[in-house]
Amino acid sequence: MVPDNLYHYSEEPDILRFVPRPVSSDPTGPALVWAIDETHAVNYWLPRECPRVIYRQSPKVSEEDLGRFFGSSSADTVIVVESTWLDTIRSTRLYEYRLDSHGFELRDETAGYYISRHPVEPLSVQPTGDLLSRVLSRPDVELRFVPELHTIRNAILSSSVDRFSIIRFRNAMPKQV
Template sequence: MLYHFSEDPGIEIFHPRQSKSFPGLPPVVWTIDREHAPHYYFPRDCPRVIYAKPEKASGEDFGSFFEHTSADKVIAVEKAWLERIRETRLYKYTFSEEPFTLFNQTAGYYISRQEVRPVKVEPMGDLLDKLLQERVELRFTPSLHPLRNRIIQSALDFSIIRFGNAAPENVP
């Protein structure tokens, strides 16, 4: 099964749309696999930095990012978003994999160039509780900039979502 998360509970048909992130791609419907679904247990516009434990647990990056956690994945969010996360009503749309093709395995993205109807839609409930049920560590920080700047220089698999909505970087 594949998923899409939305604050809109009434989407009956998902129509292909142009992506701002991939302007050269024709209009598509986007979904996410189960492994990467927790990346989207947030309000749509919430900026976040996500990184995963490497398959081979060694090296400087492993020590820098995973030495003090048993989690396989870390999701960092600005603390200013905490109340919005608590208040957001998010819905999980479930889809059959049939009309979708893998777009990016590292990110877990699947796409369809045709209209797609969800198999079911259900409210997510308490998003923080849902995240705590996953094998992730959730971190709140005043600013995502230091982590983003460090993670993009690492060899880890990472995802940076909606960073354009992050608070401006503090300038000394």
């Protein structure tokens, strides 16, 4: 079931119409408009190009991995970002576009992705405000800063954690040796 409202986050404040665009990872596939559901919106309360690893608890996560990745945290979602992005996060202005979900279909339930093959006009747009404050306002989310993302990405990929997103990893710092 598609929720009533979906969201799109952008550093552009004046998008009047979202037009389907080719997907860079699948240039021969259909052009799409992407949106996110409210539960996963926090994944996008960061600068567009900011690399991040996000993971969530689920019944499939082993006790060992619960301790390893969530420790004493009460959060069920952890967002991990490289420390070098802190100043950019502080200075980025982001805008939340609310979209009518009519015409969207679920693309990836784990990530909360929805797609439309047709142009979409936003219902509203508003600035998100201070991004750090917005992320930290979610009691179910913990934000962690690390020197590099390769270690956590590799650990998540080889764990029992089954609900995760790895966003803009191409922008991550090279692995430190």
